Amino acid sequence: MLRLIAAACAALTLAACATGPNPIAPETRQAVFVEDAGVVWSVEDTQRLVNADYVQGKQDLVTRLESAVEAAFATSPAGAQAVRFEIDIKQYSRVGAVVGNMLGGSNIVTADVRVIRISDGEVLGVYEDMWGMMASNGGIIGAVVQGISKPDVVGIMTNNFAANLRARYDRD
Amino acid sequence: MRGVIAGLLGLGLNLAGCAAPTAVSGVAVSDLMTVSGRQALPTAAHGSRLAGQLGVSEIVVAEDAATTLRLDSATLRPGLREAFNRSLANHGYLASDEPLVVGLSVTVGSPTLTVDETGTTATVELTVRAPDGHPASSCLNQTTSGRFRGLAPINSGAGERTTAVVATVLMGLAGAPPGLFMTDQFRNADAENAALNSGRAVLEGEAVTPRGQPAAQFAGMHALRVAIATYVVRLGSDPACLPEAGAAISGHDVAST
Secondary structure (H helix, E strand, O other): OHHHHHHHHHHHHHHHOOOOOOOOOHHHHHOEEEEEEEEEEOOOOHHHHHOHHHHHHHHHHHHHHHHHHHHHOOOOOOOOEEEEEEEEEEEEEOOOHHHHHHHOOOEEEEEEEEEEEOOOOOEEEEEEEEEEEEOOOOHHHHHHHHHHHOOOHHHHHHHHHHHHHHHHHHOO | OHHHHHHHHHHHHHHHOOOOOOOOOOOOHHHHHOOOHHHOOOOOOOOOOOOOOEEEEEEEEOOOHHHHOOOOHHHHHHHHHHHHHHHHHHOOOEOOOOOOOEEEEEEEOOOEEEEEOOEEEEEEEEEEEOOOOOOOHHHHOEEEEEEEEEEOOOOOOHHHHHHHHHHHHHHHHOOOOOHHHHHHHHHHHHHHHHHHHHOOOOOOOEEEOOOOOOHHHHHHHHHHHHHHHHHHHHHHHOHHHOHHHOHHHOHHHHHOO
16 A cells, blocks of 8 residues: 555656756757766855854765765766766755754755756756755654754755756656 | 544655655666766777768577566667667767668677675676678677676665654654655655765776665666677777778778678
């Protein structure tokens, strides 16, 4: 029964998530391979750079976001032209277990992803408002669970982002 | 009970609200076997007389190949044909029009699998043949093999998933709306598992098998890609294939076959 419900949910997911046409034509998407991903940091955070924990978390996110996106596109698409994914981060928010679960707020990163052909620098398309998050909204239970399990918050955010981007890239 | 059902329905609705699966989705089977530009192999661009001349005319698959690789032959044969042709195209060898100038027959031999507690290694052999008597057959007729190891994924997140289900039931019985919590815990668990496995060190010729994909299938498709890559390398480097091999594989002779 649970599997049936899960299958129905998956179908709903596919049906409900198309938020507009894919900015890159299918034949162009097939003709490329992703050589690397890089992050551009557009969040205004000058005042927070004095916080060592913030800086460390930010650097960790950047490094792992690049590798998560590269891993999600490691074998596909499998074309001949090299492209670079330029991930322009527009929003970055981190909250603790109590705040996230009981007061509101999310561990989330939002970015526009530009697909740039390396040979001539042409922007083939932009995937706007892509996001990755670690959801935390479970109230007391959620705070307790998160406190006990100590999840890899950055790993969840970055891999969720990569999975969302992959799904968007594949969708017409 | 109604709360529990509402929780499960909430799971569905939340997924419908644009959650993405953490496993790579939408990847065509042929993509996994195609040799892309990423490998930076020699191409036909530097004067190869076989540039724009080749294509697959026939795929023959050993009887047990599809079964061993956990693929149905209706998927394997067209997927491999597409992957081989795209690999040729990516390196400048694919003929642009039908009928093909040189139609290659590609045979997949019986794969071998070695399974241990840390992963599955697949070895496959491809035999490529040009039409009988073709002047370039010494170049085109090759047998190549590919070997790839799919590491068993590390599983994680069972605790989060169990907690999510138990909490959903409890919250549902208490009349609280639990669906979002359950969805989020499952989503978090999947993403964390992907993070755990993507951080593992791997050697050349191996990768972590994605969660949910049969290990034999994953290793086998990558082994086929390695075998195709070896063929492409030979097209660009075997002395019998190079321009200085002479008029035997001149464009005229090739085209007239």
